[in-house]
Amino acid sequence: MENVNELNEIQKVRLKKLEDLKAMGVAPFGKKFSISHSLQQIKDNFDEFENQMVKVAGRIMAIRGHGKAAFFDIQDQTGKLQIYIRKNDVSEETFKLYGLLDIGDIVGVEGKVFRSKKGEISVSVSNLTLLSKSLRPLPEKWHGLKDTDTRYRQRYLDLITNPEVKQTFIIRSKIISAMRRYLDERGFIEVETPVLSPIAGGAAARPFITHHNALDIDLYLRIATELYLKRLIVGGFEKVYEIGKDFRNEGISIKHNPEFTMIELYQAYADYKDMMELMENMIAHIAQEVLGTTKVNYQGVEIDLTPPWKRMTMVEAVNHYANIDFSTIKSDEEAREIARKLGIEEVGDNDTKGKVLNLIFEEKVEPNLVQPTFIYDYPIEISPLAKKIEDNPDFTYRFEAFIYGREMGNAFSELNDPLDQRERFLQQLKEREAGDEEAHAFDEDYIIALEHGMPPTGGLGIGIDRLVMLFTDSYSIRDVILFPTMRPKQ
Numbered sequence: 001m002e003n004v005n006e007l008n009e010i011q012k013v014r015l016k017k018l019e020d021l022k023a024m025g026v027a028p029f030g031k032k033f034s035i036s037h038s039l040q041q042i043k044d045n046f047d048e049f050e051n052q053m054v055k056v057a058g059r060i061m062a063i064r065g066h067g068k069a070a071f072f073d074i075q076d077q078t079g080k081l082q083i084y085i086r087k088n089d090v091s092e093e094t095f096k097l098y099g100l101l102d103i104g105d106i107v108g109v110e111g112k113v114f115r116s117k118k119g120e121i122s123v124s125v126s127n128l129t130l131l132s133k134s135l136r137p138l139p140e141k142w143h144g145l146k147d148t149d150t151r152y153r154q155r156y157l158d159l160i161t162n163p164e165v166k167q168t169f170i171i172r173s174k175i176i177s178a179m180r181r182y183l184d185e186r187g188f189i190e191v192e193t194p195v196l197s198p199i200a201g202g203a204a205a206r207p208f209i210t211h212h213n214a215l216d217i218d219l220y221l222r223i224a225t226e227l228y229l230k231r232l233i234v235g236g237f238e239k240v241y242e243i244g245k246d247f248r249n250e251g252i253s254i255k256h257n258p259e260f261t262m263i264e265l266y267q268a269y270a271d272y273k274d275m276m277e278l279m280e281n282m283i284a285h286i287a288q289e290v291l292g293t294t295k296v297n298y299q300g301v302e303i304d305l306t307p308p309w310k311r312m313t314m315v316e317a318v319n320h321y322a323n324i325d326f327s328t329i330k331s332d333e334e335a336r337e338i339a340r341k342l343g344i345e346e347v348g349d350n351d352t353k354g355k356v357l358n359l360i361f362e363e364k365v366e367p368n369l370v371q372p373t374f375i376y377d378y379p380i381e382i383s384p385l386a387k388k389i390e391d392n393p394d395f396t397y398r399f400e401a402f403i404y405g406r407e408m409g410n411a412f413s414e415l416n417d418p419l420d421q422r423e424r425f426l427q428q429l430k431e432r433e434a435g436d437e438e439a440h441a442f443d444e445d446y447i448i449a450l451e452h453g454m455p456p457t458g459g460l461g462i463g464i465d466r467l468v469m470l471f472t473d474s475y476s477i478r479d480v481i482l483f484p485t486m487r488p489k490q
Contacts, residue, residue, distance in 0.1 A: 007137070014135050017100045021130065026097060028133040033057050033108035040078035042113055046121050049113040054123060056081065057108040057131060059160065060101060061138075070098070071122070074107065077166070082122040083109055094128050104134030152478050153486055165479075168472045171290060172480060175468055176243060178286040179263060188239040188265060193228035195221060195245065201446065202226030202385070204438040205248040208258075221247035225264045226385065226459065227446045230414060233266050234454045241265035243464065254476040255406060258485050261464040266414070270458035272386075272397045275411035276374050279401060279460055280307040283372075283467070291471060298404055298473055301370060309372035309401070314361055317375055322364040326357050350434075354379025354394060369402035384424040384440045386412035401462075403470060411460040418450035 021028045036055040058074035058081070065071060069086040087095045101107065108129035116122050139150075139157055151158040151165075158165050180190065198217065200207035202224030212219050225242045232240050243263045250256060267274065284294045284305045294305045315326045322342070329335050335356040339347045344359050351359070357379055369375070376399035380388060386396035397413030415421050425442045432439035468480040478484040 010137050011135060014102060014133070014137075017102070018133055018135070021097070021100055021133065024093070024096065024100075026130055028130060030108075030129060030131040033129060033131055035108075038078040039074070039076050039081040042081060042123070043079065043121050046113070046115070050115070052113055053110065053126075054113055055108065055110045056123060058106065059134075060103050060105045060107060063101070063103060071116075072101070074109065075160075079163070082116065082120050083111070083125060084114075084116065084122045085125040085128070090125055090128065094125070097128055097130060098125075101130070102134060102137070104136070104138045105130065106132040106134070148476075148478075149486070152484050153489075155482055168468070168474060168480060169482060171472050172464075172468045174290045175286055175471060176464065178289045179282065180243070182282050182285055183239075183241050183265065186239070188241050188267075189237060191229070191232060191237070191240050191242055192244070193222075193225050193232075193242055197222050197228075199441050199443050199445075201441050201443045202228075203246075203248075204382075204384075204440060206250060206437050208247050208249050223248050224461070225262070226461070227443060229264055229266050230454060230457065230459070231446070231449045233268050233414075233457050234449045234452055238268040238455075239266070252485060252487075254478075255466065257465065257477050257481055260477070260481075262461055263464060264459065264461045266457055266459045268455045268457050271413040271456065272376065272399055272411050272458055275458040275460040276309075276311070276376075276399060276401075277307075278458075279409050279411070279462065280305075280309045280372065280374075283462075287471065296471060296473075298470055299475065301404065303371060303403060303470065305372060309374055311374045311376065313377040314357060314375050314379070315377070317365045317369075318357060318361050320365075321368050322360055324360065326353070329353060332356070352379075352381050354381040358382050366402060366407075367405040370404055372408075373402050374399045375402060380424075383412070384428050385415055385421075387415045387417075388420070406466060407463075408466055408470075409460060409462040411458065414454070414457040414459050416450060416454040416456060418447050421450055422447050 018028050034055060035057050039056055039058060042049050042054060042056070056074070058076035060072055061075045061080060062073040063070070072083050073080050074083055085095070085098050108131050109123055109125055110127040111123045111125045113121070113123055138161060196219045198219060200220035200223050203226070205223040207220040207223050210219050210221065223246055225244060229240055229242060241263060243261065245259055246262050247259050249258060252258065284307050287294050287296060287305050296303050296305065312320070319325045324338060329338070332352050335353040336347050336351060339356045339360055342360060342364065344363055346359055347356060377389060377395045378386065378398040380394055380396050383396040383398045386398040389395045389397060399411050400407050401409035425440065428440040429442050465477050465480050468474070469477060472480060474480050
């Protein structure tokens with residue numbers, strides 16, 4: 001930890017410089033500054049800019065020398081550039097101003113582009129403008145710090161001192177832009193649905209609850225956009241998507257943040273197999289556009305996103321990786337016994353065969369799904385919004401996509417039978433009453449919407465944060481969320 005007394009001394013020195021600047025008539029927190037070029041533009045096009053006057057701005061990251069001539073480095077969003085100042089080339093006031101500058105200050109520079117004796121592209125100062133005085137020092141040896149907690153809490157420092165972090169969030173922006181373009185070009189319409197809702201539906205999760213004073217009602221931050229988007233399909237929109245925040249009142253881990261970004265999309269007259277094709281093609285397309293390849297390196301493993309991805313039913317996957325053939329298991333009790341023998345502690349006394357199958361899958365299969373894999377045909381008990389398989393009604397037309405042992409997407413042939421949907425909701429209600437806080441809420445209005453008729457529909461949800469983790473080789477979800485949720489400081 002930084003020495004508090006030392007910090008206070010540095011701040012005292014900087015506050016003294018602040019007063020000195022004011023005494024000189026210099027505004028320490030300046031006005032607009034018109035920039036002619038970014039720093040990287042100048043470095044990339046030196047032949048064009050050599051001996052030309054430019055106006056650049058950025059934060060001072062290093063200072064070398066305080067004699068009659070000195071160098072300092074400034075940094076903008078695009079990179080760093082060396083600045084040269086010589087006493088004989090500038091006014092006395094400008095050189096005096098330079099003497100009051102510190103690392104962390106933000107300055108505007110007007111001057112001529114040249115190459116130094118050491119061959120470094122530089123700008124020679126003719127005019128210097130202070131744009132903002134930094135009253136606190138930047139962290140020293142930031143690259144050597146292992147305190148990720150501080151990095152997440154003070155993301156601005158992380159961004160200033162670690163260019164690769166800034167690059168992660170630039171890639172994030174490009175991923176979302178490419179996703180939008182991909183869907184827009186295929187006739188999808190982007191929509192916005194409520195974040196505050198009287199019912200938390202569309203997923204199995206604990207919601208955040210808030211209160212609306214004027215209406216005197218409790219409202220929930222949405223856990224998914226699903227049920228509103230499917231109402232739009234009822235209303236006649238045939239291809240819709242929404243990229244937005246969902247909120248789930250759950251634990252924090254390297255894969256979970258209570259506030260996260262999802263894309264959900266729905267296509268009328270389609271099914272879950274169409275969603276498989278759309279997902280694998282879209283993700284591969286985005287990778288090619290943003291990274292220039294469909295092969296990405298994640299935590300030392302090469303992940304090949306080239307379609308088609310591997311496909312297995314959940315029963316096949318459990319048989320393959322856990323050597324248990326659920327097609328031969330006749331009763332819930334038999335399934336529970338097998339799970340207990342495997343050491344799966346989460347098995348409840350009343351868990352059905354389908355629930356047990358999923359528990360075994362999560363523990364024994366998921367970690368093995370490193371390369372992109374679609375696991376499809378999920379038990380009906382854990383899929384209250386998916387359509388039943390006609391000749392195997394214990395299962396639904398649902399898949400999840402896994403990469404590096406993590407769920408990346410979830411999709412259904414959407415349940416459009418209002419009578420079946422009502423029964424599923426009632427079953428979920430029983431489970432909620434029995435103590436399952438994540439069981440799906442009963443949504444009467446949604447059933448009324450279905451009673452007006454919803455065409456056969458394919459729906460898909462993808463976690464944007466996890467996708468960004470994959471594309472940027474980020475270990476934790478906190479590395480790809482600018483301001484992740486943090487435990488309060490003690």
